[in-house]
Amino acid sequence: MAIGLHESEFKNPVIRWVDARLPIFTMMQKEYGTFPTPRNFNYFWNFGGLALVNLTIMIATGIFLAMNYTAHVTYAFDSVERIMRDVNYGWLLRYIHSNGASMFFIVVYIHIWRALYYGSYKAPRELLFMLGVVIFLLMMATAFLGYVLPWGQMSFWGATVITNLFSAIPLVGESIVTWLWGGFSVDNPTLNRFYSLHYLLPFVTFGVVFLHIAALHITGSNNPLGIDPKGPQDTLPFHPYYTAKDSVGLVVYFIVFAALVFFAPNLLGHPDNYIPANPLVTPPHIVPEWYFLPFYAILRAVPDKLGGVALMGGSIMILFILPWLDTSPVRSMRFRPVARICLLLWLVSFFVLMYCGAKPPEEPYVTIARLATLYYFAYFLVILPFLGAKERGLPLPTSISMPVLRGAGGGPLPAGATAKPMEKA
Structure with missing residues (x-):
């Protein structure tokens, strides 16, 4: 092999040729193939991967929707109706995108709950958890901006109410609101700004997700017991064990997603958003x-x-x-x-x-x-x-494999492993 080339271990000649010059396959194998993960993951650990899948779906459908959307107060509502009625499979793209936002939050809320319950925010994963909170904030901003784009009644008045909240900030609040609006009321400049930011922020979110995953692969995953692996008997390679387990969760996720899209696409939306925005008529109850x-x-x-x-x-x-x-x-x-x-x-x-x-x-x-x-x-x-x-706290196992050895988890004993007494928390 030429000097300076990475020594690839792959057998396929094409993959080996690419990997020797740009070792992306070796990196994927290391990070998602042989990467050691705790052997006691439950299905709560599926939701991080589901969130990444959901983000990818939102970006893909958003790009196609943007091709047919017109960011102008006169045409925005009609352009969404055109997507629904005239664009080939536009109704499907729009329902996947709108319900995908709800699915995204469901998945992320469960992901956050898992972190709170199993202590995934504790050392050494503080920065990992904080990056997750940044992702959550970016999600919220992106979802709010996207909710304004159809320019229905709830879109317009939701934008008016939420942006007005910044006026509560002393000294600079009114200036911030004027800057957000691009004028002195929610109007065309506001819609253009929100459209631009709504398109941009998912890619920013993807970048922070990359940092989130990088931090995870440095500190390693937490697990339901909340203790660190003590040796090879406590871990499994990510593939094929957790790729198989994640695929089960992915199938269930797609079944729920498809049921929402095809049988109840407007279940989680507000009916007032099918009324064109009217600044002169305030809805009786404005809700996000x-x-x-x-x-x-x-x-x-x-x-x-x-x-x-x-x-x-x-x-x-x-x-x-x-x-x-x-x-x-x-x-x-x-x-x-x-x-x-x-x-x-x-x-x-x-x-x-x-x-x-x-x-x-x-x-x-x-x-x-x-x-x-x-x-x-x-x-x-x-x-x-x-x-x-x-x-x-209650007594902790001395290792992740301990519950298996004591009969709590079933399954075969790891080779050479012996039971050890429990230690106090």
């Missing part, structure tokens, strides 16, 4: 898409506009400091019975906020939302730090 409802409820739970905006932003920004708020040495909630109950109550509060966000801002929903908001923040700022200092 379902995946924003918990944060919308937090916003409305505070009577002061600036306080509501600050609390709504803080409900997400608090995740950036979560690794340092939870000081417990035990990662997985499996071994923290009190913290597990508190986390489940936090999940209940999240769904209560989602319910209240969909309701009018009146009693009893406002009071219920305030109580749920109080617990939402108390969990992070009070309960987790307190339990981190006071709660004594």
